[in-house]
Amino acid sequence: MSAVSPSSSLPSSSASATGAAAPRIGFVSLGCPKALTDSELILTQLRAEGYETSKTFAGADLVIVNTCGFIDEAVQESLDTIGEALAENGKVIVTGCLGARTGSAGGSLVREMHPRVLAVTGPHATQEVMDAVHQHLPKPHDPFTDLVPGGFGVAGLKLTPRHYAYLKISEGCNHRCTFCIIPSMRGDLVSRPIGEVLNEARALFEGGVKELLVISQDTSAYGVDVHYRTGFWDGKPIKTRTLDLVRALGELAAAHGAWVRLHYVYPYPSVDALIPLMAEGLVLPYLDVPFQHSHPAVLQRMKRPASGEKNLERIERWREMCPELVIRSAFIAGFPGETEEEFAHLLDFIRAAQIDRAGCFAYSDVAGAAANELPGMLPPELREERRARFMAVAEQVSVAKLQRRVGTTLQVLVDTAQSQGKKGGTGRSWADAPEIDGVVHLLPPEKISKTLKVGEFTRARVVGTQGHDLVAQPI
Secondary structure (H helix, E strand, O other), X not given: OOOEOHHHOOOOOXXXXXXXXXXXXXXXXXXXXXXXXXXXXXXXXXXXXXXXXXXXXXXXXXXXXXXXXXXXXXXXXXXXXXXXXXXXXXXXXXEEHHHHOXXXXXXXXXXXXXXXXXXEOOOOOHHHHHHHHHHHOOOOOOOOHHHOOOOOHHHOOOOOOOOEEEEEOEEOOOOOOOXXXXXXXXXXOEEOOHHHHHHHHHHXXXXXXXXXXXXXXXXXHOOHHHOOOEEEEOOEEEEOOHHHHHHHHHHHHHHOOXXXXXXXXXXXXXXXXXXXXXXXXXXXXXXXXXXXXOOHHHHHHHOOOOOHHHHHHHHHHXXXXXXXXXXXXXXXXXXXXXXXXXXXXXXXXXXXXXXXXXEEEEOOOXXXXXXXXXOOOOOHXXXXXXXXXXXXXXXHHHHHHHHOOOOOEEXXXXXXXXXXXXXXXXXXXXXXXXOOOOOEEEOOOOOOOOOOOOOOEEEEEEEEEEOOEEEEEEO
């Protein structure tokens, strides 16, 4: 979970176009990148209408909290943040996934815990949030979105560093996984028009973004809800389909010397068609695939698509087509009814599949999840013990794979650089998504003329490893 205070990265002025002090909004964004993009949409609209942002709750005229409502820790963090905002400011609007959760009395959980909030909405509810803001803090003006200071034209404001950005291509999910309540909060899959997505991507690249991270709840299913209908972009027909979208994004990125990275890709057979695009360098050879488990019986209880055997075969086929492919995934240990044999199957899968980057959660019995009613609920301490055992194996696999990169030369996107890199810096290779994967620690350049600049690429030779990270010498 992460809280984002956008005011430090957004340009601001002290007065509106009329000369009067502009109303100030405090903003906190919690949860996943999908929630972050919702926050970006809201902030874009706020700034388009002349609102300013505040670095503190106390200095704001009103506070918006974009919440996460998935696992229990996230729910508590969201409730605590709402309470803090109420205590320091008193005027709070709540949006996001937690806003869609019901409480013990059948009404809003947020209102049950914090009855003084001004308004509560669910996720992806920009207009509802703006309506609540207008009611309690009238807007000063409404210029065109593409004139918003610090924005990316039609792509709006971004809370990420200016050299990378998330691009959300759809909302909601058609799956009904028993451990997940996201569809009950975000609804079924709704794909964005492909022309709209590509216009946003182009605006980001033209604004200097060097890495575009494609996100959704189910990236592989893009266009399913509209039967892959043909859309139009730049006057040309293009299907609303993952393959066509990714190819177009890759071509856009190539024209700007940028990267495209794919997240939340379910292992459907259709994904096979994406791998050649990675092999030829059109998009990064990186897939974020939420496998969750490997044993067919557990996957069946989870109501996950595909079986463990097919997943392993598919990974092997992907790597045959693109040997450089890096796979990140997330797993759940201690799912209800999970036997020791089923857990051992998962450990064997991690070793056989050679998952490059793996995260693991101990099963959390989130209120409203169907899995809570399954027989065989495991004690919390056993769930945690299995999570720790999983991570020990996953780290062995990851560290061994990192060791093989020593001596190779990588293209690195620079994220930080001290004194133009004279003192070194940090960056990421194709194998490293921001905030969830490792980094490349860049040593001070040997050549006096060599400089490093944030948001630009450099070549670096890997000289060692440091935990989950690489150490490299810029060349």
